[in-house]
Amino acid sequence: MRAFAEAYPDEQIVQQLVALIPWGHNVRILDAIKDITAKLWYVQKTLENGWSRNILSLQINNRLFERQGKAVNNFNVILPSPQSDIARETLKDPYIFDFLSLGEAAQERELEKELVKHITQFLLELGVGFAFVGQQYNLKVGDENFYIDLLFYHIKLHCFVVIELKTGKFKPEYAGKINFYLSAVDDLLKSPVDSPSIGLI
Numbered sequence: 001m002r003a004f005a006e007a008y009p010d011e012q013i014v015q016q017l018v019a020l021i022p023w024g025h026n027v028r029i030l031d032a033i034k035d036i037t038a039k040l041w042y043v044q045k046t047l048e049n050g051w052s053r054n055i056l057s058l059q060i061n062n063r064l065f066e067r068q069g070k071a072v073n074n075f076n077v078i079l080p081s082p083q084s085d086i087a088r089e090t091l092k093d094p095y096i097f098d099f100l101s102l103g104e105a106a107q108e109r110e111l112e113k114e115l116v117k118h119i120t121q122f123l124l125e126l127g128v129g130f131a132f133v134g135q136q137y138n139l140k141v142g143d144e145n146f147y148i149d150l151l152f153y154h155i156k157l158h159c160f161v162v163i164e165l166k167t168g169k170f171k172p173e174y175a176g177k178i179n180f181y182l183s184a185v186d187d188l189l190k191s192p193v194d195s196p197s198i199g200l201i
Contacts, residue, residue: 159195
């Protein structure tokens with residue numbers, strides 16, 4: 001209780017945030033997190049997402065606070081505000097897939113198969129709002145068929161999220177390929193109420 005009082009001297013914070021999560025969650029945050037900003041962030045995310053104590057512990061161990069919103073992106077150029085801000089905060093760097101049992105030499109198809117096999121853990125790592133649409137999602141452009149590795153829809157951003165899996169170092173042609181997919185998804189799948197699609201390599 002003393003540690004709790006020292007961590008949260010502002011009564012407003014205690015009443016509006018910290019008092020709303022179970023005591024076991026509070027103890028876990030007090031034991032694991034030193035920075036007050038990070039503490040309050042984990043409390044807020046627990047409330048928003050309904051995390052169990054085990055999920056909270058997993059997110060703390062995986063350093064979600066440090067990874068959230070860190071992905072390299074061009075959202076401020078491509079997307080209108082405030083969608084660009086929401087999209088930036090939604091993505092992480094790096095994503096941690098330690099629930100997979102793949103070696104360093106795994107190929108893209110093996111990675112895709114394992115991610116779909118462990119879709120619950122994958123969705124948890126992606127974060128709140130992602131809905132799985134399909135794997136090897138077929139797009140017919142002209143008289144050719146193209147296949148998106150993984151396709152999601154983000155219910156808060158109201159847009160499709162195209163994931164192109166690559167196991168090696170980044171190559172410029174990857175950006176061209178995902179831009180083609182994004183244009184095709186926007187042309188073939190996006191409704192007038194949807195926002196522009198987002199791509200992850």
